[in-house]
Amino acid sequence: MVEIRGRLGEGDLLGVVRAAFGERELVSVERLRGGSKKGVYRLVLDDRTTSIAYVWNAEENYWPDAASQDQNDPFGHADGLDLFEAAHAALSSIAVRVPRVVMVDRSRSLLAGEVAVLEDVRGGTxxxxxxxxxxxxxxxxxxxxxxxxxxxxxxxxxxxxxxxxxxxxxxxxxxxxxxxxxxxxxxxxxxxxxxxxxxxxxxxxxxxxxxxxxxxxxxxxxxxxxxxxxxxxxxxxxxxxxxxxxxxxxxxxxxxxxxxxxxxxxxxxxxxxxxxxxxxxxxxxxxxxxxxxxxxxxxxxxxxxxxxxxxxxxxxxxxxxxxxx
The missing domain is CATH 3.90.1200.10 (Aminoglycoside phosphotransferase (APH), C-terminal lobe)
Structure with a gap:
Protein backbone atom coordinates (compact mmCIF):
# COMPACT_ATOMS: atom_id res chain seq x y z
CA MET A 1 0.00 0.00 0.00
CA VAL A 2 1.28 3.46 -0.91
CA GLU A 3 1.81 5.73 2.08
CA ILE A 4 -0.43 8.82 2.12
CA ARG A 5 1.89 11.73 2.68
CA GLY A 6 1.06 15.11 4.10
CA ARG A 7 -0.82 13.75 7.11
CA LEU A 8 -1.20 16.72 9.45
CA GLY A 9 -2.36 16.18 13.01
CA GLU A 10 -3.83 18.18 15.87
CA GLY A 11 -0.49 19.73 16.77
CA ASP A 12 0.10 20.89 13.21
CA LEU A 13 -3.32 22.48 12.77
CA LEU A 14 -3.93 23.96 16.22
CA GLY A 15 -2.49 27.32 15.14
CA VAL A 16 -4.85 27.35 12.16
CA VAL A 17 -7.81 26.70 14.47
CA ARG A 18 -6.76 29.46 16.85
CA ALA A 19 -6.38 31.92 13.96
CA ALA A 20 -9.83 31.03 12.63
CA PHE A 21 -11.81 30.54 15.86
CA GLY A 22 -9.85 32.04 18.74
CA GLU A 23 -9.28 30.08 21.95
CA ARG A 24 -10.97 26.91 20.82
CA GLU A 25 -9.68 23.41 21.32
CA LEU A 26 -9.05 21.08 18.41
CA VAL A 27 -10.36 17.63 19.36
CA SER A 28 -9.46 15.65 16.25
CA VAL A 29 -8.32 15.89 12.64
CA GLU A 30 -9.37 13.67 9.75
CA ARG A 31 -7.66 13.80 6.37
CA LEU A 32 -10.35 13.34 3.75
CA ARG A 33 -9.67 11.21 0.69
CA GLY A 34 -9.68 12.32 -2.91
CA GLY A 35 -7.44 15.37 -3.10
CA SER A 36 -4.48 15.18 -5.47
CA LYS A 37 -3.30 18.82 -5.42
CA LYS A 38 -4.14 19.90 -1.88
CA GLY A 39 -4.77 18.35 1.52
CA VAL A 40 -8.35 18.41 2.77
CA TYR A 41 -8.80 18.03 6.52
CA ARG A 42 -11.91 17.92 8.71
CA LEU A 43 -11.34 19.77 11.98
CA VAL A 44 -13.48 18.74 14.96
CA LEU A 45 -13.65 21.43 17.66
CA ASP A 46 -14.42 21.13 21.36
CA ASP A 47 -18.14 21.92 20.90
CA ARG A 48 -18.33 19.15 18.24
CA THR A 49 -18.71 21.66 15.41
CA THR A 50 -16.59 20.95 12.37
CA SER A 51 -14.80 22.88 9.66
CA ILE A 52 -12.68 22.00 6.64
CA ALA A 53 -9.08 23.08 6.14
CA TYR A 54 -7.52 23.20 2.68
CA VAL A 55 -3.73 23.04 2.71
CA TRP A 56 -1.68 23.78 -0.39
CA ASN A 57 1.98 22.79 -0.29
CA ALA A 58 4.39 20.43 -2.02
CA GLU A 59 3.74 17.60 0.42
CA GLU A 60 0.01 17.60 -0.38
CA ASN A 61 0.42 17.77 -4.17
CA TYR A 62 0.81 14.37 -5.85
CA TRP A 63 1.19 15.74 -9.38
CA PRO A 64 4.61 15.82 -11.03
CA ASP A 65 5.91 19.22 -12.14
CA ALA A 66 4.64 18.83 -15.70
CA ALA A 67 1.84 21.39 -15.81
CA SER A 68 2.49 24.68 -17.54
CA GLN A 69 3.19 27.62 -15.23
CA ASP A 70 2.06 30.07 -17.95
CA GLN A 71 -0.82 32.13 -16.56
CA ASN A 72 -2.15 32.51 -20.12
CA ASP A 73 -2.59 28.74 -20.44
CA PRO A 74 -6.13 27.74 -19.39
CA PHE A 75 -4.89 24.20 -18.78
CA GLY A 76 -1.85 25.33 -16.79
CA HIS A 77 -1.08 24.89 -13.11
CA ALA A 78 -4.45 24.96 -11.22
CA ASP A 79 -3.32 25.01 -7.63
CA GLY A 80 -3.12 27.40 -4.72
CA LEU A 81 -5.00 29.92 -2.66
CA ASP A 82 -5.00 32.72 -5.26
CA LEU A 83 -6.89 30.65 -7.84
CA PHE A 84 -9.23 29.35 -5.13
CA GLU A 85 -10.12 32.84 -3.92
CA ALA A 86 -10.62 34.21 -7.45
CA ALA A 87 -12.88 31.30 -8.43
CA HIS A 88 -14.78 31.51 -5.14
CA ALA A 89 -15.46 35.21 -5.67
CA ALA A 90 -16.52 34.71 -9.29
CA LEU A 91 -18.89 31.85 -8.43
CA SER A 92 -20.36 33.72 -5.45
CA SER A 93 -21.00 36.76 -7.65
CA ILE A 94 -23.43 34.74 -9.77
CA ALA A 95 -25.06 33.08 -6.73
CA VAL A 96 -23.40 29.68 -7.13
CA ARG A 97 -23.24 27.90 -3.77
CA VAL A 98 -19.68 27.23 -2.62
CA PRO A 99 -18.49 26.53 0.94
CA ARG A 100 -18.37 29.68 3.06
CA VAL A 101 -14.82 30.89 3.75
CA VAL A 102 -13.99 31.34 7.44
CA MET A 103 -10.33 32.34 7.17
CA VAL A 104 -7.44 32.30 4.70
CA ASP A 105 -3.72 32.53 5.38
CA ARG A 106 -0.95 32.76 2.84
CA SER A 107 1.78 33.83 5.28
CA ARG A 108 3.06 30.24 5.78
CA SER A 109 3.58 31.14 9.44
CA LEU A 110 0.78 28.87 10.71
CA LEU A 111 2.19 25.84 8.88
CA ALA A 112 4.23 25.10 5.78
CA GLY A 113 1.71 26.08 3.13
CA GLU A 114 -1.23 28.25 2.22
CA VAL A 115 -4.41 27.54 4.16
CA ALA A 116 -8.14 28.18 3.84
CA VAL A 117 -10.65 27.24 6.54
CA LEU A 118 -14.14 26.64 5.21
CA GLU A 119 -17.63 25.66 6.18
CA ASP A 120 -18.01 21.91 6.46
CA VAL A 121 -20.89 20.82 4.22
CA ARG A 122 -21.85 17.55 5.90
CA GLY A 123 -24.38 16.15 3.43
CA GLY A 124 -21.76 14.18 1.54
CA THR A 125 -21.13 14.12 -2.19
Whole structure:
Protein backbone atom coordinates (compact mmCIF):
# COMPACT_ATOMS: atom_id res chain seq x y z
CA MET A 1 0.00 0.00 0.00
CA VAL A 2 1.28 3.46 -0.91
CA GLU A 3 1.81 5.73 2.08
CA ILE A 4 -0.43 8.82 2.12
CA ARG A 5 1.89 11.73 2.68
CA GLY A 6 1.06 15.11 4.10
CA ARG A 7 -0.82 13.75 7.11
CA LEU A 8 -1.20 16.72 9.45
CA GLY A 9 -2.36 16.18 13.01
CA GLU A 10 -3.83 18.18 15.87
CA GLY A 11 -0.49 19.73 16.77
CA ASP A 12 0.10 20.89 13.21
CA LEU A 13 -3.32 22.48 12.77
CA LEU A 14 -3.93 23.96 16.22
CA GLY A 15 -2.49 27.32 15.14
CA VAL A 16 -4.85 27.35 12.16
CA VAL A 17 -7.81 26.70 14.47
CA ARG A 18 -6.76 29.46 16.85
CA ALA A 19 -6.38 31.92 13.96
CA ALA A 20 -9.83 31.03 12.63
CA PHE A 21 -11.81 30.54 15.86
CA GLY A 22 -9.85 32.04 18.74
CA GLU A 23 -9.28 30.08 21.95
CA ARG A 24 -10.97 26.91 20.82
CA GLU A 25 -9.68 23.41 21.32
CA LEU A 26 -9.05 21.08 18.41
CA VAL A 27 -10.36 17.63 19.36
CA SER A 28 -9.46 15.65 16.25
CA VAL A 29 -8.32 15.89 12.64
CA GLU A 30 -9.37 13.67 9.75
CA ARG A 31 -7.66 13.80 6.37
CA LEU A 32 -10.35 13.34 3.75
CA ARG A 33 -9.67 11.21 0.69
CA GLY A 34 -9.68 12.32 -2.91
CA GLY A 35 -7.44 15.37 -3.10
CA SER A 36 -4.48 15.18 -5.47
CA LYS A 37 -3.30 18.82 -5.42
CA LYS A 38 -4.14 19.90 -1.88
CA GLY A 39 -4.77 18.35 1.52
CA VAL A 40 -8.35 18.41 2.77
CA TYR A 41 -8.80 18.03 6.52
CA ARG A 42 -11.91 17.92 8.71
CA LEU A 43 -11.34 19.77 11.98
CA VAL A 44 -13.48 18.74 14.96
CA LEU A 45 -13.65 21.43 17.66
CA ASP A 46 -14.42 21.13 21.36
CA ASP A 47 -18.14 21.92 20.90
CA ARG A 48 -18.33 19.15 18.24
CA THR A 49 -18.71 21.66 15.41
CA THR A 50 -16.59 20.95 12.37
CA SER A 51 -14.80 22.88 9.66
CA ILE A 52 -12.68 22.00 6.64
CA ALA A 53 -9.08 23.08 6.14
CA TYR A 54 -7.52 23.20 2.68
CA VAL A 55 -3.73 23.04 2.71
CA TRP A 56 -1.68 23.78 -0.39
CA ASN A 57 1.98 22.79 -0.29
CA ALA A 58 4.39 20.43 -2.02
CA GLU A 59 3.74 17.60 0.42
CA GLU A 60 0.01 17.60 -0.38
CA ASN A 61 0.42 17.77 -4.17
CA TYR A 62 0.81 14.37 -5.85
CA TRP A 63 1.19 15.74 -9.38
CA PRO A 64 4.61 15.82 -11.03
CA ASP A 65 5.91 19.22 -12.14
CA ALA A 66 4.64 18.83 -15.70
CA ALA A 67 1.84 21.39 -15.81
CA SER A 68 2.49 24.68 -17.54
CA GLN A 69 3.19 27.62 -15.23
CA ASP A 70 2.06 30.07 -17.95
CA GLN A 71 -0.82 32.13 -16.56
CA ASN A 72 -2.15 32.51 -20.12
CA ASP A 73 -2.59 28.74 -20.44
CA PRO A 74 -6.13 27.74 -19.39
CA PHE A 75 -4.89 24.20 -18.78
CA GLY A 76 -1.85 25.33 -16.79
CA HIS A 77 -1.08 24.89 -13.11
CA ALA A 78 -4.45 24.96 -11.22
CA ASP A 79 -3.32 25.01 -7.63
CA GLY A 80 -3.12 27.40 -4.72
CA LEU A 81 -5.00 29.92 -2.66
CA ASP A 82 -5.00 32.72 -5.26
CA LEU A 83 -6.89 30.65 -7.84
CA PHE A 84 -9.23 29.35 -5.13
CA GLU A 85 -10.12 32.84 -3.92
CA ALA A 86 -10.62 34.21 -7.45
CA ALA A 87 -12.88 31.30 -8.43
CA HIS A 88 -14.78 31.51 -5.14
CA ALA A 89 -15.46 35.21 -5.67
CA ALA A 90 -16.52 34.71 -9.29
CA LEU A 91 -18.89 31.85 -8.43
CA SER A 92 -20.36 33.72 -5.45
CA SER A 93 -21.00 36.76 -7.65
CA ILE A 94 -23.43 34.74 -9.77
CA ALA A 95 -25.06 33.08 -6.73
CA VAL A 96 -23.40 29.68 -7.13
CA ARG A 97 -23.24 27.90 -3.77
CA VAL A 98 -19.68 27.23 -2.62
CA PRO A 99 -18.49 26.53 0.94
CA ARG A 100 -18.37 29.68 3.06
CA VAL A 101 -14.82 30.89 3.75
CA VAL A 102 -13.99 31.34 7.44
CA MET A 103 -10.33 32.34 7.17
CA VAL A 104 -7.44 32.30 4.70
CA ASP A 105 -3.72 32.53 5.38
CA ARG A 106 -0.95 32.76 2.84
CA SER A 107 1.78 33.83 5.28
CA ARG A 108 3.06 30.24 5.78
CA SER A 109 3.58 31.14 9.44
CA LEU A 110 0.78 28.87 10.71
CA LEU A 111 2.19 25.84 8.88
CA ALA A 112 4.23 25.10 5.78
CA GLY A 113 1.71 26.08 3.13
CA GLU A 114 -1.23 28.25 2.22
CA VAL A 115 -4.41 27.54 4.16
CA ALA A 116 -8.14 28.18 3.84
CA VAL A 117 -10.65 27.24 6.54
CA LEU A 118 -14.14 26.64 5.21
CA GLU A 119 -17.63 25.66 6.18
CA ASP A 120 -18.01 21.91 6.46
CA VAL A 121 -20.89 20.82 4.22
CA ARG A 122 -21.85 17.55 5.90
CA GLY A 123 -24.38 16.15 3.43
CA GLY A 124 -21.76 14.18 1.54
CA THR A 125 -21.13 14.12 -2.19
CA UNK A 126 -23.69 13.99 -4.94
CA UNK A 127 -21.88 10.84 -6.09
CA UNK A 128 -22.74 9.08 -2.83
CA UNK A 129 -26.30 10.44 -2.81
CA UNK A 130 -26.96 9.04 -6.30
CA UNK A 131 -26.11 5.59 -4.99
CA UNK A 132 -28.29 5.67 -1.86
CA UNK A 133 -31.30 7.87 -2.76
CA UNK A 134 -31.99 8.35 -6.46
CA UNK A 135 -35.16 10.42 -5.92
CA UNK A 136 -33.44 12.95 -3.70
CA UNK A 137 -30.42 12.95 -6.01
CA UNK A 138 -32.69 13.85 -8.93
CA UNK A 139 -33.84 16.92 -7.06
CA UNK A 140 -30.24 17.99 -6.46
CA UNK A 141 -29.32 17.24 -10.08
CA UNK A 142 -32.13 19.45 -11.36
CA UNK A 143 -30.82 22.30 -9.23
CA UNK A 144 -27.25 21.58 -10.32
CA UNK A 145 -28.34 21.75 -13.96
CA UNK A 146 -29.71 25.23 -13.31
CA UNK A 147 -26.44 26.21 -11.63
CA UNK A 148 -24.35 24.95 -14.53
CA UNK A 149 -26.48 26.81 -17.06
CA UNK A 150 -26.26 30.01 -15.00
CA UNK A 151 -22.47 29.67 -14.94
CA UNK A 152 -22.30 29.08 -18.68
CA UNK A 153 -24.57 32.08 -19.28
CA UNK A 154 -22.01 34.25 -17.50
CA UNK A 155 -20.01 35.36 -20.54
CA UNK A 156 -16.98 37.36 -21.48
CA UNK A 157 -14.93 37.89 -24.63
CA UNK A 158 -11.68 36.47 -23.20
CA UNK A 159 -11.01 32.91 -22.14
CA UNK A 160 -9.03 32.06 -19.03
CA UNK A 161 -9.31 31.94 -15.27
CA UNK A 162 -10.89 34.68 -13.18
CA UNK A 163 -8.30 36.92 -11.61
CA UNK A 164 -5.75 36.18 -14.35
CA UNK A 165 -5.26 38.92 -16.95
CA UNK A 166 -3.96 37.43 -20.17
CA UNK A 167 -1.16 39.42 -21.75
CA UNK A 168 -0.75 39.84 -25.49
CA UNK A 169 -2.20 37.82 -28.34
CA UNK A 170 -3.13 34.22 -27.65
CA UNK A 171 -4.24 31.27 -29.75
CA UNK A 172 -7.91 30.35 -30.22
CA UNK A 173 -9.09 27.85 -27.62
CA UNK A 174 -9.59 25.11 -30.19
CA UNK A 175 -5.93 25.49 -31.24
CA UNK A 176 -4.85 25.17 -27.61
CA UNK A 177 -6.96 22.02 -27.23
CA UNK A 178 -5.49 20.55 -30.43
CA UNK A 179 -1.90 21.22 -29.42
CA UNK A 180 -2.52 19.73 -25.98
CA UNK A 181 -4.33 16.68 -27.39
CA UNK A 182 -1.57 15.94 -29.92
CA UNK A 183 1.01 16.09 -27.15
CA UNK A 184 -1.08 13.78 -24.97
CA UNK A 185 -1.57 11.39 -27.88
CA UNK A 186 2.19 11.13 -28.37
CA UNK A 187 2.67 10.70 -24.62
CA UNK A 188 0.07 7.95 -24.29
CA UNK A 189 1.06 6.13 -27.49
CA UNK A 190 4.55 5.78 -26.04
CA UNK A 191 3.04 3.94 -23.06
CA UNK A 192 -0.05 2.13 -24.33
CA UNK A 193 0.39 -0.37 -27.16
CA UNK A 194 -3.25 -0.22 -28.22
CA UNK A 195 -2.96 3.52 -28.81
CA UNK A 196 0.46 3.23 -30.44
CA UNK A 197 -1.03 0.87 -33.04
CA UNK A 198 -3.50 3.56 -34.19
CA UNK A 199 -1.58 6.71 -33.31
CA UNK A 200 -1.53 8.03 -36.87
CA UNK A 201 -5.27 7.46 -37.27
CA UNK A 202 -6.01 9.27 -34.02
CA UNK A 203 -3.74 12.15 -35.03
CA UNK A 204 -5.55 12.49 -38.34
CA UNK A 205 -8.93 12.34 -36.60
CA UNK A 206 -7.95 15.07 -34.15
CA UNK A 207 -6.81 17.33 -36.98
CA UNK A 208 -9.93 16.56 -39.02
CA UNK A 209 -12.27 17.39 -36.15
CA UNK A 210 -10.31 20.52 -35.27
CA UNK A 211 -10.55 21.73 -38.87
CA UNK A 212 -14.35 21.57 -38.70
CA UNK A 213 -14.55 23.96 -35.72
CA UNK A 214 -15.52 27.54 -36.56
CA UNK A 215 -13.92 30.51 -34.72
CA UNK A 216 -15.56 31.88 -31.57
CA UNK A 217 -14.99 35.03 -29.51
CA UNK A 218 -17.30 34.59 -26.49
CA UNK A 219 -16.84 32.16 -23.63
CA UNK A 220 -18.90 30.85 -20.71
CA UNK A 221 -17.83 30.19 -17.13
CA UNK A 222 -17.15 26.50 -16.44
CA UNK A 223 -15.96 24.47 -13.46
CA UNK A 224 -13.49 22.52 -15.58
CA UNK A 225 -13.86 19.15 -13.87
CA UNK A 226 -17.45 18.94 -12.68
CA UNK A 227 -18.20 15.37 -11.69
CA UNK A 228 -20.56 14.18 -8.94
CA UNK A 229 -17.55 13.83 -6.61
CA UNK A 230 -16.96 17.59 -6.87
CA UNK A 231 -20.47 18.47 -5.70
CA UNK A 232 -21.50 18.40 -2.05
CA UNK A 233 -25.11 18.47 -0.87
CA UNK A 234 -26.16 20.82 1.94
CA UNK A 235 -28.99 20.48 4.47
CA UNK A 236 -31.44 22.07 2.03
CA UNK A 237 -30.49 19.75 -0.85
CA UNK A 238 -28.64 22.55 -2.60
CA UNK A 239 -25.56 21.58 -4.65
CA UNK A 240 -22.30 23.03 -3.35
CA UNK A 241 -19.33 23.13 -5.74
CA UNK A 242 -15.84 22.21 -4.54
CA UNK A 243 -12.40 21.77 -6.16
CA UNK A 244 -12.95 25.04 -7.97
CA UNK A 245 -9.36 26.16 -8.60
CA UNK A 246 -9.57 25.17 -12.29
CA UNK A 247 -12.74 27.19 -12.99
CA UNK A 248 -12.38 29.35 -16.09
CA UNK A 249 -14.06 31.09 -18.99
CA UNK A 250 -13.86 28.69 -21.91
CA UNK A 251 -15.91 26.92 -24.56
CA UNK A 252 -18.87 25.47 -22.68
CA UNK A 253 -18.69 22.39 -24.90
CA UNK A 254 -15.51 21.40 -23.04
CA UNK A 255 -17.53 21.17 -19.83
CA UNK A 256 -20.32 19.29 -21.57
CA UNK A 257 -17.92 16.67 -22.93
CA UNK A 258 -16.92 16.02 -19.32
CA UNK A 259 -20.47 16.20 -17.92
CA UNK A 260 -21.84 13.60 -20.32
CA UNK A 261 -18.94 11.30 -19.49
CA UNK A 262 -19.19 11.68 -15.69
CA UNK A 263 -22.96 11.82 -15.27
CA UNK A 264 -23.95 9.25 -17.88
CA UNK A 265 -27.70 8.63 -17.81
CA UNK A 266 -28.16 11.78 -15.69
CA UNK A 267 -26.59 14.03 -18.32
CA UNK A 268 -30.03 15.27 -19.55
CA UNK A 269 -30.19 17.41 -16.39
CA UNK A 270 -27.41 19.54 -17.94
CA UNK A 271 -28.52 19.77 -21.56
CA UNK A 272 -28.75 23.20 -23.15
CA UNK A 273 -29.66 24.48 -26.57
CA UNK A 274 -27.05 25.81 -28.93
CA UNK A 275 -24.09 23.54 -28.27
CA UNK A 276 -21.74 23.34 -31.24
CA UNK A 277 -21.80 19.75 -32.56
CA UNK A 278 -18.38 20.06 -34.21
CA UNK A 279 -16.83 21.29 -30.99
CA UNK A 280 -18.47 18.48 -29.05
CA UNK A 281 -17.04 15.83 -31.40
CA UNK A 282 -13.57 17.36 -31.23
CA UNK A 283 -13.61 17.91 -27.48
CA UNK A 284 -14.85 14.41 -26.69
CA UNK A 285 -11.80 12.88 -28.34
CA UNK A 286 -9.44 15.41 -26.73
CA UNK A 287 -11.07 14.81 -23.34
CA UNK A 288 -10.65 11.04 -23.55
CA UNK A 289 -6.96 11.40 -24.39
CA UNK A 290 -6.56 13.80 -21.48
CA UNK A 291 -8.13 11.23 -19.14
CA UNK A 292 -5.56 8.66 -20.23
CA UNK A 293 -2.51 10.92 -20.11
CA UNK A 294 -3.31 12.69 -16.84
CA UNK A 295 -3.89 9.63 -14.65
CA UNK A 296 -0.84 7.86 -16.14
CA UNK A 297 1.26 10.87 -15.21
CA UNK A 298 -0.20 10.88 -11.70
CA UNK A 299 0.60 7.18 -11.35
CA UNK A 300 4.27 7.90 -12.06
CA UNK A 301 4.37 9.31 -8.54
CA UNK A 302 3.06 8.01 -5.22
CA UNK A 303 -0.63 8.83 -5.50
CA UNK A 304 -2.37 6.39 -3.11
CA UNK A 305 -5.68 5.57 -4.87
CA UNK A 306 -4.02 3.73 -7.73
CA UNK A 307 -6.84 1.30 -8.66
CA UNK A 308 -9.18 4.25 -9.25
CA UNK A 309 -6.69 5.93 -11.57
CA UNK A 310 -6.01 2.70 -13.46
CA UNK A 311 -9.74 2.23 -14.01
CA UNK A 312 -10.02 5.76 -15.42
CA UNK A 313 -7.12 5.02 -17.77
CA UNK A 314 -8.67 1.80 -19.06
CA UNK A 315 -12.12 3.33 -19.53
CA UNK A 316 -10.74 6.20 -21.55
CA UNK A 317 -8.47 4.06 -23.68
CA UNK A 318 -11.65 2.23 -24.69
CA UNK A 319 -13.51 5.50 -25.29
CA UNK A 320 -10.63 6.81 -27.40
CA UNK A 321 -10.49 3.71 -29.58
CA UNK A 322 -14.29 3.76 -30.00
CA UNK A 323 -13.95 7.15 -31.71
CA UNK A 324 -12.29 5.38 -34.65
CA UNK A 325 -15.28 3.17 -35.40
Missing amino acids: LEALRERDSRRASRVLARLGDVVRAMQDSRRDRYGRPGVDRAGDTDPVEQIVLRRALGQLAETAARVDRLAAVEHRLRDLLCERHAAVAPRTEYGFIHGELGPDHVLVDDHDEPVLIDIEGAMFFDVEWEHAFLELRFGSDYPFFRRAGLDRDRMRFYRLAMYLSLVAGPLRLLDGDFPDRPVMLEIVEQNIDRTLAQLT
